[in-house]
Amino acid sequence: MSTFNLPKSAARLIVLQRIELANPFLINLRKFFGRYIFSNFITKHFLNANLIGKKYYDVMLEEFSTIEKFIENNDEIFLSIGGGVGGLELIINQKFKNNHYYFIERNYVSKKVKYGWGGMINDEAYNNLDLQKTFLKMNDINENQIKIFDYDKDNLPEKKFDVIISLLSLDYHYDFDIYLKYLKKVSKLNTRIIFDTIRAEYFKKIFKKVEVIRSDTNTVHKSKRIVCSQFLD
Ligand SMILES: C[S@@+](CC[C@H](N)C(=O)[O-])C[C@H]1O[C@@H](n2cnc3c(N)ncnc32)[C@H](O)[C@@H]1O
Numbered sequence: 001m002s003t004f005n006l007p008k009s010a011a012r013l014i015v016l017q018r019i020e021l022a023n024p025f026l027i028n029l030r031k032f033f034g035r036y037i038f039s040n041f042i043t044k045h046f047l048n049a050n051l052i053g054k055k056y057y058d059v060m061l062e063e064f065s066t067i068e069k070f071i072e073n074n075d076e077i078f079l080s081i082g083g084g085v086g087g088l089e090l091i092i093n094q095k096f097k098n099n100h101y102y103f104i105e106r107n108y109v110s111k112k113v114k115y116g117w118g119g120m121i122n123d124e125a126y127n128n129l130d131l132q133k134t135f136l137k138m139n140d141i142n143e144n145q146i147k148i149f150d151y152d153k154d155n156l157p158e159k160k161f162d163v164i165i166s167l168l169s170l171d172y173h174y175d176f177d178i179y180l181k182y183l184k185k186v187s188k189l190n191t192r193i194i195f196d197t198i199r200a201e202y203f204k205k206i207f208k209k210v211e212v213i214r215s216d217t218n219t220v221h222k223s224k225r226i227v228c229s230q231f232l233d
Pocket residue numbers: 016017018081082083084085104105106122124125126127151166167168169173174
């Protein structure tokens with residue numbers, strides 16, 4: 001498989017989660033008409049789902065290459081925080097079969113997509129959990145491998161995870177502190193927590209081990225991708 005299968009409605013969510021996947025014409029329409037019309041009208045009617053499926057696959061493959069060496073053959077239980085529709089987890093599952101994937105996401109699309117740093121105010125979302133499930137099942141993952149949790153409504157899963165991944169979400173759009181207590185509860189000694197942040201140094205006060213694995217200096221956020229383990233207290 002070198003592309004993702006997806007319904008058009010999922011393509012719409014994907015371009016909201018990953019704006020770089022929209023073509024330059026659509027990005028110009030967004031600048032011209034504004035974010036409200038872009039997210040509520042343009043993405044509903046002017047997307048080529050096959051093209052988005054292919055581009056999303058390629059981007060997720062590239063993301064996977066940044067984290068691959070931190071996944072071990074005996075890892076089984078993965079947690080994704082703000083993973084969008086879950087393309088990255090599908091790629092992980094292609095390479096390391098039969099794992100279990102827990103997703104914490106939100107079940108609405110913000111009226112006006114902002115893509116900014118919200119700190120402790122965390123009210124932005126671009127997902128639909130039924131569509132996420134449909135998308136995952138259309139792309140060769142078994143229903144019994146996945147569990148999806150609504151951040152706003154559900155009790156979050158209390159498991160000890162092997163790997164926790166949050167690209168362009170935790171500490172990129174909203175403060176790590178929102179999840180701090182929870183992450184302490186669901187981590188063990190060797191749990192690797194991978195996320196994007198603009199304050200990598202700060203996490204040396206939170207974790208015993210912090211490794212920078214990628215620097216994005218060209219983006220608005222100028223973020224770093226870090227792998228952390230072992231909470232200090
Ligand atoms: C910029 S998108 C990134 C999606 C995906 N990680 C990727 O790299 O393509 C941010 C995602 O975080 C989700 N999100 C926002 N607040 C959240 C929260 N408190 N918990 C979990 N997910 C959240 C949004 O719904 C959205 O899908």
